[in-house]
Amino acid sequence: MQIQDCKIEGLKIIRLEMREDNRGFFAERFHAQRFTEAGLPPFVQDNHSHSLPGVLRGLHYQHLSPQGKLVGCLSGKMWDVAVDIRPNSPTFGQHHAVELSGENGLMFWIPEGFAHGFCVLGNQPADMLYKVTAYYNAAGEGGIRFDDLALNIPWPVKQPIVSDRDRNLQHWKDYAANPPLWGRA
Numbered sequence: 041m042q043i044q045d046c047k048i049e050g051l052k053i054i055r056l057e058m059r060e061d062n063r064g065f066f067a068e069r070f071h072a073q074r075f076t077e078a079g080l081p082p083f084v085q086d087n088h089s090h091s092l093p094g095v096l097r098g099l100h101y102q103h104l105s106p107q108g109k110l111v112g113c114l115s116g117k118m119w120d121v122a123v124d125i126r127p128n129s130p131t132f133g134q135h136h137a138v139e140l141s142g143e144n145g146l147m148f149w150i151p152e153g154f155a156h157g158f159c160v161l162g163n164q165p166a167d168m169l170y171k172v173t174a175y176y177n178a179a180g181e182g183g184i185r186f187d188d189l190a191l192n193i194p195w196p197v198k199q200p201i202v203s204d205r206d207r208n209l210q211h212w213k214d215y216a217a218n219p220p221l222w223g224r225a
Contacts, residue, residue, distance in 0.1 A: 098157015104180025
């Protein structure tokens with residue numbers, strides 16, 4: 041397992057060691073000691089998201105009981121995006137994206153203070169497994185429109201399937217003008 045920092049402070053790419061043979065592969069997806077040594081916090085919950093081809097979800101965040109997320113793709117392919125929404129960050133409003141798949145052995149660490157979204161690539165559904173550092177808190181959830189031109193995210197799906205909720209999230213300028221207070225609930 042290799043853990044490398046991204047250009048935006050806090051984001052990390054985890055490259056799994058894929059042990060392959062003629063039967064398939066084996067990969068160690070979680071190792072508490074290695075993650076602790078790399079500065080990742082403890083996790084409290086695993087979530088599984090199954091999405092059909094062309095589905096786009098996001099950009100979501102949780103400002104009360106903020107969540108860090110360790111995201112991986114078990115099957116299919118996805119374009120995973122994190123947007124820095126920490127008001128005092130030098131990279132406020134910038135994003136980092138990575139392609140995750142069931143075969144490429146990559147995971148994406150997204151700490152608190154980022155909005156997260158993804159879209160499914162190709163013609164197959166995708167299964168995302170992600171660990172979180174805090175429990176879900178509906179009172180603290182929020183979001184930013186995935187297609188806001190100010191964010192300039194190059195989504196590779198031209199006509200994504202998006203929920204009404206995600207289509208009606210706030211614009212970046214509204215978030216930037218009045219970011220929520222972040223904290224524990």
